Amino acid sequence: MIFFELFYTFFLIGLFTFGGGYAMIPMIQEQVVSKGWITESNLTDFIAVSEATPGPFAINISTFVGNSVGGAFGAVCATIGVILPSIIIILIIAMIMKKFMKNKYVQGALNGVRPIVLALILATALMLLIKVMFFGGNSFKGEWEFDIRSFALLVILSGILFIYKKVRKKSLGAIKLLGLSALLGIIIFTV
Amino acid sequence: MKKDNYLFKLLILFLTFMKIGVFTFGGGYAMIPIIEEEVTKKRKWISEMEIMDILAISESTPGPIAVNTATYVGYKVAGVAGGIIATISLAIPSFVIIFVISFFYQDFMQWPVIAAMFKGLKVGVIILLFSAVLKLKKGVKVNLVGIILFVTALSLMLVFSFIDTGFKYLSLCLILLGIITGIVLTLIGKNKEEQE
Numbered sequence: 001m002i003f004f005e006l007f008y009t010f011f012l013i014g015l016f017t018f019g020g021g022y023a024m025i026p027m028i029q030e031q032v033v034s035k036g037w038i039t040e041s042n043l044t045d046f047i048a049v050s051e052a053t054p055g056p057f058a059i060n061i062s063t064f065v066g067n068s069v070g071g072a073f074g075a076v077c078a079t080i081g082v083i084l085p086s087i088i089i090i091l092i093i094a095m096i097m098k099k100f101m102k103n104k105y106v107q108g109a110l111n112g113v114r115p116i117v118l119a120l121i122l123a124t125a126l127m128l129l130i131k132v133m134f135f136g137g138n139s140f141k142g143e144w145e146f147d148i149r150s151f152a153l154l155v156i157l158s159g160i161l162f163i164y165k166k167v168r169k170k171s172l173g174a175i176k177l178l179g180l181s182a183l184l185g186i187i188i189f190t191v
Numbered sequence: 192m193k194k195d196n197y198l199f200k201l202l203i204l205f206l207t208f209m210k211i212g213v214f215t216f217g218g219g220y221a222m223i224p225i226i227e228e229e230v231t232k233k234r235k236w237i238s239e240m241e242i243m244d245i246l247a248i249s250e251s252t253p254g255p256i257a258v259n260t261a262t263y264v265g266y267k268v269a270g271v272a273g274g275i276i277a278t279i280s281l282a283i284p285s286f287v288i289i290f291v292i293s294f295f296y297q298d299f300m301q302w303p304v305i306a307a308m309f310k311g312l313k314v315g316v317i318i319l320l321f322s323a324v325l326k327l328k329k330g331v332k333v334n335l336v337g338i339i340l341f342v343t344a345l346s347l348m349l350v351f352s353f354i355d356t357g358f359k360y361l362s363l364c365l366i367l368l369g370i371i372t373g374i375v376l377t378l379i380g381k382n383k384e385e386q387e
Contacts, residue, residue, distance in 0.1 A: 012363070014253070014254050014255070014258075015253050015254070016253060016362070016363050016366050017253060017254060017255055018251070018252075018253060018366065022319075022320060022323050024255070025320075026348065026362040027362050027363065030358075030359045030360065030361060030362060030363075031359055034357065034359055044313050044316055045300070045309045045312065045313070047316045047319075048309065048312035048313070048315060048316050049292065049296075050289075051316075051319070053285070053288050053289065053292065054212065054213050054214060054215060054284060054285065054288065055212050055213075055215065055281075055282075055284055055285025055286075055288065055289075056215075056255055056256075056257035056258060056281070056285065057255070058254075058255035058257070058258060059212075059255075059258070059281070059282045059285040059286060059289075060285050060289050063285060063286045063289040063290055063293075064289050064292075064293055067289070067290055067293045068293060072290070075286065075289075075290055079282055079286055082255070082258075083254075083258050083278055083279075083282060085253055085254050086252075086253070086254030086255065086258040086259045086262050086278065087258075087262050087274060087275060087278055089252055089253055089254060089259075090248075090249070090252065090254070090259050090262040090263050090266070090274065091262065091266055091271060091274050093248060093252060094262075094263055094266045094267070094274070101244075101247070101248060101251075104377050105374050105377050105378075107377070108373040108374050108376055108377030109369075109370040109373040109374050109377075110251050110373065111332065111337070111373045111376075112336075112340065112368075112369040112370055112371070112372040112373025112374070112376070113366060113369035113370050113373065114327075114330065114331045114332075114337070114369075115331055115337040115338070115340040115341040115344070115369065116340055116341070116344045116365050116366055116368065116369035117327070117366070117369075118324060118327050118328060118331055118341060119340070119341045119342075119343075119344035119345040119348065119365075120344060120348060120362050120365065120366075121320060121323055121324050121327065122321075122324045122345060123344070123345050123348030123349055123352070124320060124348075125317060125320035125321045125323075125324060126349065127348075127349070127352050128313075128316070128317050128320065129317050132313050132314065132317060137310075137313050140352075140353065140355070149310075150310065150313070150314055153311060153314045154314050154317065154318070157314060157315065157318055158318065161318065171322065174319055177315055177318060177319065178312060178315045178316075178319075180315070181311045181312055181314055181315030181318075182308045182309075182311050182312050182315070183311070184311050185307050185308050185309070185310050185311010185312060185314070185315075186304055186307045186308050186311065188307075188311065189306075189307035189310045189311065190303065190304065190307045
């Protein structure tokens with residue numbers, strides 16, 4: 001049944017997300033894109049939509065996918081699925097709190113999981129880079145073609161970020177960066 | 192006295208986390224200033240020190256940071272019901288906003304200007320992901336096992352994406368691999384040097 005499948009899939013995603021929202025992207029690609037619930041290209045678009053709308057990415061993506069697959073009730077099932085592991089785990093940990101975090105095995109497990117999470121996000125970034133530059137943002141199937149406009153935009157944006165950081169001594173915020181890429185995107189891709 | 196009763200706390204939690212849901216973009220760390228202002232400074236229900244502990248735990252337990260933090264702060268203020276109410280109130284604004292957006296989304300994407308905008312946004316997202324990696328890298332201790340885990344995970348992810356096996360649990364297995372390796376190393380005493 002689709003509602004249970006939505007709940008279960010997002011429960012699994014919530015359970016195995018360590019860290020911020022982006023850490024869940026690889027799992028969404030594996031679980032959600034492969035089921036055909038959202039396309040690769042739509043997922044990337046949605047990351048931008050989610051950055052530009054309030055609220056945590058996790059809630060946004062589960063509501064969006066849930067609604068497009070199973071309507072309002074689907075959205076409820078997916079969203080409850082993604083927050084339920086947090087509620088259960090944090091409540092248990094909060095009750096036994098301090099001892100838990102100081103436990104050497106817990107610390108050991110965290111030391112092991114951090115490099116993995118880093119690798120997962122980097123892999124996502126690299127794959128996305130290849131897909132956008134050569135496959136029009138879609139999966140690797142089909143013929144490849146180098147997208148010179150996307151590449152030009154990447155170079156321009158990186159340049160702006162670099163100069164901003166040199167001059168202002170801090171990074172450009174995510175929202176401003178996306179605003180800039182939207183604006184430059186309209187110029188570059190409609191001309 | 193009346194101001195500290197249980198229902199009042201639940202109501203404030205509900206309003207505070209709704210506000211966080213409406214005003215934080217990106218979640219996670221962006222929500223901390225609002226929590227501090229409402230729960231620490233105004234009500235004095237949780238100390239600054241406790242906020243730091245809560246953050247550390249939210250980061251390192253499964254689940255998105257923002258959701259974990261909401262549950263934890265809610266629990267600290269008003270027990271289990273507090274945890275549940277805080278988390279649900281955090282989710283409500285996003286849920287409503289995204290729900291409304293998804294109705295217009297498909298038609299919206301048909302417009303050439305919007306399509307061009309999203310092509311630009313895709314490039315922006317790539318940069319965001321790379322900068323997330325750079326930011327997170329600072330929190331990871333560099334040692335031999337860490338490098339081996341990192342390289343293994345990265346190469347498996349890349350190889351699997353290219354050959355497309357249809358295997359849906361690779362990143363989940365890799366997370367488990369990291370957890371198990373970390374625990375085994377602690378068992379045989381190899382993790383000690385990191386704690387010094």
